[in-house]
Amino acid sequence: MSAEHELLSALDSQGIAWTIHEHEAVFTVEASARLHEEISGAHTKNLFLKDAGGQFWVVSAPHDASIDLKALPDAIGCRKVSFGKGEAMEELLGVSPGSVTPLAAFNDKAGAVKVVIDQRLAEAGTVNVHPLRNTATLGLSGADLVRFLAAHGHEPQVVLLPARA
Numbered sequence: 001m002s003a004e005h006e007l008l009s010a011l012d013s014q015g016i017a018w019t020i021h022e023h024e025a026v027f028t029v030e031a032s033a034r035l036h037e038e039i040s041g042a043h044t045k046n047l048f049l050k051d052a053g054g055q056f057w058v059v060s061a062p063h064d065a066s067i068d069l070k071a072l073p074d075a076i077g078c079r080k081v082s083f084g085k086g087e088a089m090e091e092l093l094g095v096s097p098g099s100v101t102p103l104a105a106f107n108d109k110a111g112a113v114k115v116v117i118d119q120r121l122a123e124a125g126t127v128n129v130h131p132l133r134n135t136a137t138l139g140l141s142g143a144d145l146v147r148f149l150a151a152h153g154h155e156p157q158v159v160l161l162p163a164r165a
Contacts, residue, residue: 003094004132007106011140016148018140025135027098029063036063041126041139046100048089052079056092060102060129061118061161071162076116094132101130102145103138105154115149115156122146122158 001009011018021039026032029045036043043063050056055078061067073079086097093100094107105115121127124142131138140148149156 003107007103007132010106010152011148014144014148014151016140016144018138018144020131021137021139023135023137025098027134032063035137039128039137039139041128042121042124042142043128044101044121046102046129048084048093048097048100049081050084050088051081056084056088056113057081057116058093058100058102058105058113059116059161060121062120065118065161066164068162068164075159075162076114076157095130099130099132099134101132102149102156103129104132105149106152107132108154111153113154115154116161117142117146117149117156117158119158119160122156 023035045061045063045065047059049059069081072081089100090096092108092112093104095104102115102117105113122142126139127142127145128137128139146156
């Protein structure tokens with residue numbers, strides 16, 4: 001069974017309602033703008049980061065948020081952050097660059113990656129994320145996303161992410 005099928009089965013086993021929309025590959029928020037008109041709900045920007053202490057993070061924000069990466073460490077309780085390398089993303093989360101998603105924490109059985117969800121997403125009726133690949137969008141409620149991650153060993157921090165001025 002593929003990792004995506006395992007993920008979808010795990011969502012089903014928790015009674016989490018979800019929808020999936022197939023589309024062409026999208027690698028950036030800008031490239032996915034057309035999909036925002038076709039797929040209702042909140043859309044995300046997902047960052048794979050590494051802090052100065054070596055901790056890896058997946059940070060999910062609204063697609064149009066401009067996150068202040070200098071203020072982020074204070075907001076989430078870490079040291080200075082930088083973008084994680086694609087190789088580390090693939091090794092830890094089983095996804096390639098362009099496909100990062102908070103749902104990839106499902107693949108992180110060792111608990112090496114911490115997850116941060118912007119409060120606006122956690123409270124959204126529908127949040128749209130990649131289902132481990134960037135050729136589809138999976139929609140589920142923000143509350144279910146948080147609940148799912150917690151049930152799989154990745155209790156996310158829910159914070160209002162700092163905006164760049």
